[in-house]
Amino acid sequence: MIPASFDYLEASSVDHAIALFAEHGDAKFLAGGHSLVPMMKLRLVSPSVLIDIGRLAELSYIDDRGDHVAVGALTRHRELEDSSLLAEQIGLLAHVAGQVGDPQVRNRGTIGGSLVHGDPAADLPAASLALRASMVITGAAGQRVVPAVDFFVNFLETAVGDGELLTEIRFPKRTGTRWAYQKFNRRAMDYAIVAVAVQLGDNPGIALVNMGPTPHFAVAASAALAAGAPASKIADAVLEGTGAWDDSNATREYREHLARELTTRALAKAGYTS
Numbered sequence: 001m002i003p004a005s006f007d008y009l010e011a012s013s014v015d016h017a018i019a020l021f022a023e024h025g026d027a028k029f030l031a032g033g034h035s036l037v038p039m040m041k042l043r044l045v046s047p048s049v050l051i052d053i054g055r056l057a058e059l060s061y062i063d064d065r066g067d068h069v070a071v072g073a074l075t076r077h078r079e080l081e082d083s084s085l086l087a088e089q090i091g092l093l094a095h096v097a098g099q100v101g102d103p104q105v106r107n108r109g110t111i112g113g114s115l116v117h118g119d120p121a122a123d124l125p126a127a128s129l130a131l132r133a134s135m136v137i138t139g140a141a142g143q144r145v146v147p148a149v150d151f152f153v154n155f156l157e158t159a160v161g162d163g164e165l166l167t168e169i170r171f172p173k174r175t176g177t178r179w180a181y182q183k184f185n186r187r188a189m190d191y192a193i194v195a196v197a198v199q200l201g202d203n204p205g206i207a208l209v210n211m212g213p214t215p216h217f218a219v220a221a222s223a224a225l226a227a228g229a230p231a232s233k234i235a236d237a238v239l240e241g242t243g244a245w246d247d248s249n250a251t252r253e254y255r256e257h258l259a260r261e262l263t264t265r266a267l268a269k270a271g272y273t274s
């Protein structure tokens with residue numbers, strides 16, 4: 001499929017990108033292009049203008065900020081995967097980045113693009129939820145910080161408004177570094193049919209991939225985990241608030257079975273003992 005025609009503009013800074021959007025209106029920001037371009041080819045979106053933010057070096061970094069690690073929105077999946085700082089401090093994020101697609105996708109795709117696209121089948125949104133990240137959103141009116149649990153508002157819709165940029169993601173450091181990610185798919189490079197991210201330690205979290213219209217933070221299971229409940233009880237609680245569906249990959253019942261089973265496996269792999 002061929003996308004509808006569009007104009008292409010390259011932003012030279014965050015402020016320039018926001019100003020270009022204000023000037024042109026019917027526009028989309030282009031980061032790695034690995035979700036946006038397929039959507040344009042299918043004509044699910046047809047912006048008149050693409051504003052390329054992909055070369056904004058000011059949004060590509062992984063910084064130790066004391067109590068948290070700050071990641072620029074244009075940091076590529078490959079850079080997350082290869083980061084020794086993340087491997088040491090936020091291991092779940094580095095590992096999950098290495099589970100996204102194949103090397104070509106990881107060399108181009110950005111964490112910001114993945115989060116703003118908001119696909120419930122994507123890996124990094126679930127990791128961000130389990131890690132209780134905060135999202136820094138920048139627009140003409142300034143900056144605001146939105147917790148990950150409030151970021152994913154609907155199918156392919158996030159708290160980032162028209163003309164705003166996701167500029168930074170903040171991952172709190174925690175005592176204890178045990179975590180696990182269990183991704184179930186048919187082939188190594190595929191999107192998850194279901195996946196479960198588990199982070200132990202203080203303020204633990206559990207999040208699910210592909211179990212509803214948005215990336216899903218498992219509120220009840222995370223509370224049970226924090227309370228030290230048996231793994232079987234946490235696995236039962238993980239379905240609360242989910243909205244799985246039938247499709248050609250799996251029935252709703254099978255997805256629910258996977259969510260429980262992958263939660264049990266993730267807790268065991270992370271070394272959880274109640």
Ligand SMILES: Cc1cc2nc3c(=O)[nH]c(=O)nc-3n(C[C@H](O)[C@H](O)[C@H](O)COP(=O)(O)OP(=O)(O)OC[C@H]3O[C@@H](n4cnc5c(N)ncnc54)[C@H](O)[C@@H]3O)c2cc1C
Nearest residue numbers: 029031032033034035036101109110112113114122123166
């Ligand atoms: C073959 C293939 C396999 C894949 N497999 C997986 C997989 O297994 N798991 C997985 O999680 N993902 C997978 N992906 C998706 C991949 O991770 C994408 O890179 C990612 O979803 C989008 O990142 P991007 O930088 O390419 O964003 P883009 O495609 O450039 O943008 C996506 C959306 O976000 C907006 N946007 C981008 N950056 C910003 C920003 N900073 N602020 C505001 N808006 C922004 C864009 O306007 C657009 O609406 C796959 C993609 C392909 C093509």
